[in-house]
Amino acid sequence: xxxxxxxxxxxxxxxxxxxxxxxxxxxxxxxxxxxxxxxxxxxxxxxxxxxxxxxxxxxxxxxxxxxxxxxxxxxxxxxxxxxxxxxxxxxxxxxxxxxxxxxxxxxxxxxxxxxxxxxxxxxxxxxxxxxxxxxxxxxxxxxxxxxxxxxxxxxxxxxxxxxxxxxxxxxxxxxxxxxxxxxxxxxxxxxxxxxxxxxxxxxxxxxxxxxxxxxxxxxxxxxxxxxxxxxxxxxxxxxxxxxxxxxxxxxxxxxxxxxxxxxxxxxxxxxxxxxxxxxxxxxxxxxxxxxxxxxxxxxxxxxxxxxxxxxxxxxxxxxxxxxxxxxxxxxxxxxxxxxxxxxxxxxxxxxxxxxxxxx
Amino acid sequence: xxxxxxxxxxxxxxxxxxxxxxxxxxxxxxxxxxxxxxxxxxxxxxxxxxxxxxxxxxxxxxxxxxxxxxxxxxxxxxxxxxxxxxxxxxxxxxxxxxxxxxxxxxxxxxxxxxxxxxxxxxxxxxxxxxxxxxxxxxxxxxxxxxxxxxxxxxxxxxxxxxxxxxxxxxxxxxxxxxxxxxxxxxxxxxxxxxxxxxxxxxxxxxxxxxxxxxxxxxxxxxxxxxxxxxxxxxxxxxxxxxxxxxxxxxxxxxxxxxxxxxxxxxxxxxxxxxxxxxxxxxxxxxxxxxxxxxxxxxxxxxxxxxxxxxxxxxxxxxxxxxxxxxxxxxxxxxxxxxxxxxxxxxxxxxxxxxxxxxx
Numbered sequence: 255x256x257x258x259x260x261x262x263x264x265x266x267x268x269x270x271x272x273x274x275x276x277x278x279x280x281x282x283x284x285x286x287x288x289x290x291x292x293x294x295x296x297x298x299x300x301x302x303x304x305x306x307x308x309x310x311x312x313x314x315x316x317x318x319x320x321x322x323x324x325x326x327x328x329x330x331x332x333x334x335x336x337x338x339x340x341x342x343x344x345x346x347x348x349x350x351x352x353x354x355x356x357x358x359x360x361x362x363x364x365x366x367x368x369x370x371x372x373x374x375x376x377x378x379x380x381x382x383x384x385x386x387x388x389x390x391x392x393x394x395x396x397x398x399x400x401x402x403x404x405x406x407x408x409x410x411x412x413x414x415x416x417x418x419x420x421x422x423x424x425x426x427x428x429x430x431x432x433x434x435x436x437x438x439x440x441x442x443x444x445x446x447x448x449x450x451x452x453x454x455x456x457x458x459x460x461x462x463x464x465x466x467x468x469x470x471x472x473x474x475x476x477x478x479x480x481x482x483x484x485x486x487x488x489x490x491x492x493x494x495x496x497x498x499x500x501x502x503x504x505x506x507x508x509x510x511x512x513x514x515x516x517x518x519x520x521x522x523x524x525x526x527x528x529x530x531x532x533x534x535x536x537x538x539x540x541x542x543x544x545x546x547x548x549x550x551x552x553x554x555x556x557x558x559x560x561x562x563x564x565x566x567x568x569x570x571x572x573x574x575x576x577x578x579x580x581x582x583x584x585x586x587x588x589x590x591x592x593x594x595x596x597x598x599x600x601x602x603x604x605x606x607x608x609x610x611x612x613x
Numbered sequence: 614x615x616x617x618x619x620x621x622x623x624x625x626x627x628x629x630x631x632x633x634x635x636x637x638x639x640x641x642x643x644x645x646x647x648x649x650x651x652x653x654x655x656x657x658x659x660x661x662x663x664x665x666x667x668x669x670x671x672x673x674x675x676x677x678x679x680x681x682x683x684x685x686x687x688x689x690x691x692x693x694x695x696x697x698x699x700x701x702x703x704x705x706x707x708x709x710x711x712x713x714x715x716x717x718x719x720x721x722x723x724x725x726x727x728x729x730x731x732x733x734x735x736x737x738x739x740x741x742x743x744x745x746x747x748x749x750x751x752x753x754x755x756x757x758x759x760x761x762x763x764x765x766x767x768x769x770x771x772x773x774x775x776x777x778x779x780x781x782x783x784x785x786x787x788x789x790x791x792x793x794x795x796x797x798x799x800x801x802x803x804x805x806x807x808x809x810x811x812x813x814x815x816x817x818x819x820x821x822x823x824x825x826x827x828x829x830x831x832x833x834x835x836x837x838x839x840x841x842x843x844x845x846x847x848x849x850x851x852x853x854x855x856x857x858x859x860x861x862x863x864x865x866x867x868x869x870x871x872x873x874x875x876x877x878x879x880x881x882x883x884x885x886x887x888x889x890x891x892x893x894x895x896x897x898x899x900x901x902x903x904x905x906x907x908x909x910x911x912x913x914x915x916x917x918x919x920x921x922x923x924x925x926x927x928x929x930x931x932x933x934x935x936x937x938x939x940x941x942x943x944x945x946x947x948x949x950x951x952x953x954x955x956x957x958x959x960x961x962x963x964x965x966x967x968x969x970x971x972x
Binding site for chain 2: 328330331332333335361362363365367390402403404405406407408410418420428430432435436437453455456461462480481482485486487489490491492493494496497499500501504505506507510511512528529539540541543544545549550553554556557560561564565566567568570572573574576
């Protein structure tokens with residue numbers, strides 16, 4: 255598929271401008287743009303600027319508040335619940351993660367559950383904030399229902415990702431960021447664009463039959479939890495997605511299960527709203543609340559080297575550490591630019607024309 | 614396969630007696646027996662009394678200390694590291710989980726990483742301690758290497774389970790307890806006994822080829838991470854298992870990755886020992902550190918009902934909530950008794966003769 259490549263700063267400035275045009279205060283616009291663009295840098299194209307016009311449409315539909323009053327509504331020394339006041343998740347999440355980090359500085363760990371937010375970009379953007387503080391960062395969010403639990407045909411959960419980021423010493427950090435499904439929805443979208451089939455185990459049709467149709471979600475089908483089918487542990491992926499929902503929404507008072515608000519503004523809100531907005535959950539653990547940070551990092555280096563030197567399957571030349579592919583992509587795209595599908599670039603240009611911003 | 618059924622109290626008393634005979638103080642023997650037997654009650658037969666003689670052999674091999682001085686070696690208001698002094702994990706783990714609970718009572722959450730321990734039974738036994746306190750309980754442990762990371766043929770990780778237990782109101786609690794592999798090793802052992810094949814996606818052979826041989830681990834093969842193969846997300850199961858290792862061992866100073874001590878006493882210790890013993894990680898989060906417990910539990914009830922009433926796949930009559938099968942088994946076996954394979958019962962009888970305890 256044809257692409258156009260843009261420099262990082264150009265896309266960043268453009269995105270900041272768009273967020274300012276919809277009324278975001280300058281600092282929040284900058285924070286939101288940095289989170290959004292990190293997805294493009296790290297190769298998670300489905301969660302980057304490709305979604306910018308979607309966020310604008312949520313604002314037009316009055317589902318996003320451009321000037322939120324983000325505040326702590328309950329707290330203890332190691333916990334807080336934050337009301338995002340319908341702000342962009344891209345803005346609310348870094349604020350919440352910072353609260354977790356501050357609490358960790360004081361009492362060893364900090365744990366923040368968020369209600370009344372919106373989609374927050376890639377989970378890793380927030381968890382990785384902890385790394386420079388020598389803390390382990392944790393980030394998860396619920397999302398609108400696309401996933402059928404094991405044994406079910408009903409879409410009850412989002413792709414509910416989990417990110418854990420842990421610092422190392424000489425080695426780069428460990429950064430796992432995974433949807434609790436066999437495959438992220440973004441991968442299905444790529445197959446749809448290419449008109450290709452999905453492998454068995456990614457989706458099922460409306461009756462629960464195995465399917466390879468990459469557009470089956472539009473026909474009543476569902477994504478499958480990590481594991482794919484019962485024999486291969488789909489009850490485990492389902493349980494992990496459920497855990498994310500409980501931590502993100504049940505602990506905060508956000509909407510949960512099939513009642514999580516949709517990302518596309520044209521999709522009506524669910525009739526039942528048991529809570530407020532979308533929910534997130536963040537954690538920060540100071541490494542030296544457990545053990546001297548240099549000892550931990552020395553062992554992390556040894557751990558990482560051990561895995562890098564493990565014997566590979568035939569046809570592969572190295573075992574990857576979680577975060578390796580995204581970090582390599584980030585290095586490449588920071589200098590080489592970010593390739594956008596022409597359709598995405600055109601969409602951004604239209605957005606630019608509307609707000610009189612040049613891309 | 615032929616079985617013999619024993620009443621819970623009979624097996625419990627027997628197990629307490631055995632632990633006392635190897636020198637455990639009465640209170641610790643009782644605690645260890647309760648943890649071990651909970652596995653049998655909940656239907657996780659691979660982790661129950663079937664392992665009792667294995668624990669005794671570890672003690673004989675001087676790898677288990679029957680009178681450990683379990684102590685906190687570092688702490689902050691919300692964290693602790695505990696040295697298990699080579700005690701039985703069955704004894705060390707409940708002590709560590711209690712520390713997490715006590716810290717949660719004081720500052721909202723408590724997080725405890727443990728070094729120098731041994732196998733701790735089922736993860737759920739410890740996480741569930743939090744439920745009666747209206748807390749969410751978390752429990753994980755590393756284990757000796759049986760699992761090859763995605764793209765590898767080297768056994769680098771254990772089955773590294775994760776348990777999360779969350780209280781509900783009228784509904785029973787949510788209790789997920791999952792090995793981060795496609796299938797737990799116990800399931801392979803059952804297939805071996807029955808001389809049956811494993812489904813593709815559970816194991817690979819020594820060269821990394823897909824295999825259905827349930828005894829392939831004895832021939833250099835490995836268990837596969839949840840996901841099974843790369844196309845179905847095995848890098849996610851690998852990352853989750855890695856996270857368990859980092860929290861359990863890198864944060865505490867226990868052995869990690871392929872250097873975790875084996876359960877069978879006849880298997881030599883790994884030459885390299887980067888830390889002490891096996892590592893665990895426990896968490897407790899007071900629900901009301903986030904939100905009034907009655908509101909949380911009301912929403913949990915609603916969440917659980919929603920999933921129970923979700924439409925099932927053809928051929929199934931209900932969608933399960935994590936913890937349902939184990940709880941139903943527990944109810945059944947508490948009154949109806951615990952069926953043991955004759956081989957297991959014979960093994961216990963032999964143990965009984967040795968220590969002059971009647972089963």
